[in-house]
Amino acid sequence: DTEVTQTPKHLVMGMTNKKSLKCEQHMGHRAMYWYKQKAKKPPELMFVYSYEKLSINESVPSRFSPECPNSSLLNLHLHALQPEDSALYLCASSQGTSGRARETQYFGPGTRLLVL
Amino acid sequence: AQSVTQLGSHVSVSEGALVLLRCNYSSSVPPYLFWYVQYPNQGLQLLLKYTSAATLVKGINGFEAEFKKSETSFHLTKPSAHMSDAAEYFCAVSSDEDGGSQGNLIFGKGTKLSVKP
Numbered sequence: 339d340t341e342v343t344q345t346p347k348h349l350v351m352g353m354t355n356k357k358s359l360k361c362e363q364h365m366g367h368r369a370m371y372w373y374k375q376k377a378k379k380p381p382e383l384m385f386v387y388s389y390e391k392l393s394i395n396e397s398v399p400s401r402f403s404p405e406c407p408n409s410s411l412l413n414l415h416l417h418a419l420q421p422e423d424s425a426l427y428l429c430a431s432s433q434g435t436s437g438r439a440r441e442t443q444y445f446g447p448g449t450r451l452l453v454l
Numbered sequence: 455a456q457s458v459t460q461l462g463s464h465v466s467v468s469e470g471a472l473v474l475l476r477c478n479y480s481s482s483v484p485p486y487l488f489w490y491v492q493y494p495n496q497g498l499q500l501l502l503k504y505t506s507a508a509t510l511v512k513g514i515n516g517f518e519a520e521f522k523k524s525e526t527s528f529h530l531t532k533p534s535a536h537m538s539d540a541a542e543y544f545c546a547v548s549s550d551e552d553g554g555s556q557g558n559l560i561f562g563k564g565t566k567l568s569v570k571p
Contacts, residue, residue: 344497380544381544383559428498439549
């Protein structure tokens with residue numbers, strides 16, 4: 339099973355709302371990622387978790403708060419977002435054990451977020 | 455620092471024709487190279503990857519790519535296009551280079567492939 343699942347598929351929120359995106363994998367992977375993808379653009383890395391610890395934060399605004407409760411789950415908490423944060427948010431995972439550079443990242447289907 | 459350049463933001467071919475999507479990379483250390491495909495409203499799916507073994511890499515759905523160090527290229531090809539190949543294709547590079555970006559995927563801007571009947 340090489341599936342990464344993400345919920346919800348779609349999310350509409352106001353600028354004062356708090357919401358969370360959820361990502362789950364059961365492949366035993368120890369590295370998990372959040373990406374942001376704007377329309378007609380490539381994915382941009384936001385965060386990397388390695389063995390449930392945040393290892394990379396690509397200068398993401400604090401209104402995005404990641405959390406890795408266990409090795410299978412990754413959350414992205416959203417608060418006070420701006421309309422320009424509307425995008426497809428992709429989660430990915432990789433083995434995380436042999437050096438991330440050569441590993442395949444398996445992507446979920448994404449959550450399409452609209453901020454009004 | 456690494457980078458990827460995909461020549462042609464949009465490529466259109468006829469069904470049954472050769473597909474050629476171009477990717478050039480820049481890396482100061484041996485690279486790992488990936489091609490991902492993204493269908494509308496979906497995530498990314500790995501087509502194939504190069505990790506310093508054979509220079510000709512075969513992937514899923516009949517795609518293949520050849521790593522050419524002298525040309526710093528990793529072009530994606532498929533002998534005969536199908537309608538189902540219409541999608542966005544991303545080339546990406548990664549490496550063990552020291553620094554904050556070690557192990558991160560650096561994506562090209564993508565090439566949208568259209569297939570005409």
